[in-house]
Amino acid sequence: MISQLIEKIKSTNAPVCAGLDPMLSYIPEHVLLKSYDSFGETLEGAADAIWQFNKEIIDSIWDLIPAVKPQIAMYEQFGIEGLTVYKKTIQYCRRKGLIVIGDAKRGDIGSTSAAYAAGHLGQVQVGSKACRGFDVDMLTVNPYMGTDGVKPFVDVCDAEDKGLFVLVKTSNPSSGEFQDRLIDGRPLYEWVADKVVEWGAQSMDGAYSNVGAVVGATYPEMSKILRKQMPDTYFLVPGYGAQGGTAEDLKYCFNQDGLGAIVNSSRGIIAAYKQEKYKSFGPENFGQASRQSVLDMVADINNVL
Numbered sequence: 001m002i003s004q005l006i007e008k009i010k011s012t013n014a015p016v017c018a019g020l021d022p023m024l025s026y027i028p029e030h031v032l033l034k035s036y037d038s039f040g041e042t043l044e045g046a047a048d049a050i051w052q053f054n055k056e057i058i059d060s061i062w063d064l065i066p067a068v069k070p071q072i073a074m075y076e077q078f079g080i081e082g083l084t085v086y087k088k089t090i091q092y093c094r095r096k097g098l099i100v101i102g103d104a105k106r107g108d109i110g111s112t113s114a115a116y117a118a119g120h121l122g123q124v125q126v127g128s129k130a131c132r133g134f135d136v137d138m139l140t141v142n143p144y145m146g147t148d149g150v151k152p153f154v155d156v157c158d159a160e161d162k163g164l165f166v167l168v169k170t171s172n173p174s175s176g177e178f179q180d181r182l183i184d185g186r187p188l189y190e191w192v193a194d195k196v197v198e199w200g201a202q203s204m205d206g207a208y209s210n211v212g213a214v215v216g217a218t219y220p221e222m223s224k225i226l227r228k229q230m231p232d233t234y235f236l237v238p239g240y241g242a243q244g245g246t247a248e249d250l251k252y253c254f255n256q257d258g259l260g261a262i263v264n265s266s267r268g269i270i271a272a273y274k275q276e277k278y279k280s281f282g283p284e285n286f287g288q289a290s291r292q293s294v295l296d297m298v299a300d301i302n303n304v305l
Contacts, residue, residue, distance in 0.1 A: 001137055001163035002234050003206045005099050006259060008066030014298045015254075015305075017101060017236070018061060018290075019266025020054055020070040020089060026271040027053045028283035047081035050074075053286075054089050057270055058096060060287035064294045067099040069236075069264055087134055094137075101236065102136030105167065106153075109145050113152040122156040138163035140214060140236070143192055147199070154199055154211060163210040166196050169226060171216025171239030189222065193229050200233055208234050208260075215253060217245025217263065224252040227260070235261040241268035241297070247304040258305050269293050 009015050024032065024046060032049050039045035058068070070093075075086035093100050106116040118124045119133040141153050143166050153164050169179055169189040179189040193213065200209030215226050217239035227235075235253045239245035240263050253261035272278045272293035273286040281289035 001099075001157070001161050001205060002208045002210050002212065005066060005138070005163070005234070005262065006206075006208065008097075008099055009259070009262065012064060012066050013302065014065050014294075015259075015262050015301060016065050016294065016298055017067045017069050017262050017264040018057075018065055018269045018294065019103070019238075019264050020057070020068050020093075020270065021074045021103075021266040022050045022053055022270065023074060024049065026267065026274070028273070028286050030283065031056075043078045043081045046078050047075075047085045050078070050082070051085045051088060053270075054085070055092065056287040057290050058089075058093060058098075060291045061269070061294050062093070062096040062098055064291065064298065065098070067101055067262060068093050069101040069103050069266075071103040071266070090134060090136055094135075099138065100136045101138040101140070101165065102134060103140050105140045105142045107142035107145055107149045109148040110152075113145075113149050114155075117153045117156040121153065121162040122160050136162075138165060138212075140165045140167065142167050143195065147195070150195075150199055154203055157210045158203055161205075161210075163212060165212040165214050165234075165236040166192070166199070168192050168196060168213040169215050169219060169222050171218045171245065175216070175219075190225070190229065193226055193233075196233055197230055204232070208232055212236055214238065215261075217249050217253070220249040220252050223249075227252055227255070231255065231260075233260075237261050237263045240301075241265045247300045250301060251304050254305060263297075263301060265293075265297055268297070 027049050031052050035049035036045045075082035090100050120139050123130040123132045141164050180187050196213050200211035203210040212234040215235045217237050237253050269290050273281050273289035278289040
């Protein structure tokens, strides 16, 4: 799977992933009102508004980028109706030729992890038939439970040619409470990185492994260390833009060949019309504001690379 992502990055010249993390506060009023008119101020109405919002943005940016990353929590909060839109969004993106990274941060042990892996990446046996659940191409995984929690995902990746991004050094302010703690003289995130390399060695797909790492743009010095530690591991990089990470901060996430990382932006893209820079587009043209935001982000990152 990682080789497919790399080919898409090369063809678009855009190491960029759009985070499809919709909140009702991001959705223009005219979209909300139309959905509420049809379904009322209900979970169904909220889910429909999210779907209409997502579709407009996808239609506006699909040809510019290689991948999208829907965050499942933004859909789960609306119950079954929200999860239906999550699935619908995944299917629509795949029809557009986009690689879909499911941001679910799953991780448990034994049969539970195996069930998560089957539901999000693989297939589940129903009688004589094998059925697919969410069917994303790649999935974020929490490694807190160790190999027991990650191996079932790696096994499905090997069987289905799918991919993972394991949390290593995340971009949030409190990440250091655990991740920076020293263990035998080394921070915990370096120990996790060693395991990611180990897990990934059994799932190579060309020059890179199908087992990638989440490494935040907000800690560039740590990114530099991790890039050397994990030369064959692809990085999913959150934290650019709204969280404070700059293109200059990102350069340590990439290898000398200009590959090795894909940078995510969520609200910076999907809520671009709310920014002063793109205010002229107006709420009615929120999709075009998102398109311009992507173009600007790609130019910004490529200028540094």
